[in-house]
Amino acid sequence: MADQQRQVQIRIDESRMTTSYANTIRTSTTQDEVVLDFGLNMPTQSQDGKQAMQFSVGSRVVMNWVGAKRLMMSLQQIVKQYEDQVGEIQLQRQPPQQG
Template sequence: MSDSDKSVEEQAAQQTGQQTVRVRIDQRDMDSSYANSFRPIASTEEILLDFGINQAVPAQGDSKSTEIIFKVSSRVIMNYYTAKRLAISLSQVVGQYEEQFGEIKLNAADRRLESKD
């Protein structure tokens, strides 16, 4: 097989002496869920991320106030190396989104002011 017949990955691996690795993603057993909130929990070895929904409900015994219930639906446990790669990846994806659609305002009051314009 000549060099022109090899893929770019194969040529790069041959030049660097590294073996190429392909990752196949198996989604057959995947569960999907929606989350509008998360809670990080850190230990010395791992980070736990609880994902779920914030729900506003009337406070018990007080009809004039509400309380937020964080209903956890999923927990992801990862080591710090994976957490750092996740943080970098999310930062890149959000940055690309903001380049295309504008800055995401985290303060709800700022979003309300913009919607009135």
Template sequence: MSEEVKPAPAPAQNPQQQVQIPVDVTNRETVYANFVQAHLNADEVYLELGTFSQVVTPAGPDPITLTHRVIMNFVTAKRLADLLKRAVAQHEQMFGVVELDPNRRLRVPQQQRPNGM
């Protein structure tokens, strides 16, 4: 009679304990940015944030004003990229595609033009 060999049960693993870390927002600043550029090195991503008025005068276009620099490691950058991807996808589901090409974005679709145009 052969006896069936059963593997030994795996040692009980401690379930990952969730830790709640408080978030202090007392010094939070709110800024508006419609311009971003990124610089990379081996360890970090540098995001330069600012505003661009898109105003063009006879003297030339208004300059882009960079007001904030955010420096993050690539783990945080990947988390931010994932969060932004999901936020844009949700927005597009509700309101339609966000057009990146400024020439296409400024065009008014035929059916939305006022009468007489």
């Protein structure tokens, strides 16, 4: 008897979805979960007037390790596709050339 594949239709409900921007992520882990804090890293001044950076957390995503691995694989795939089209993403910004 031939194996039959069962197709499952997935409905995506975006009615409660919110969209936010993040330029920084903080990660923490437990034995069972991965915690991802997304937010904005913005320059500010400290109380003594010195330049400082402030990380304002906008949202937190908690997932199990299986979900974290699936996320990693998905991100690897889409980053590779992007880099194949436009070139390697540089992680370190180069300081401006002097003079």
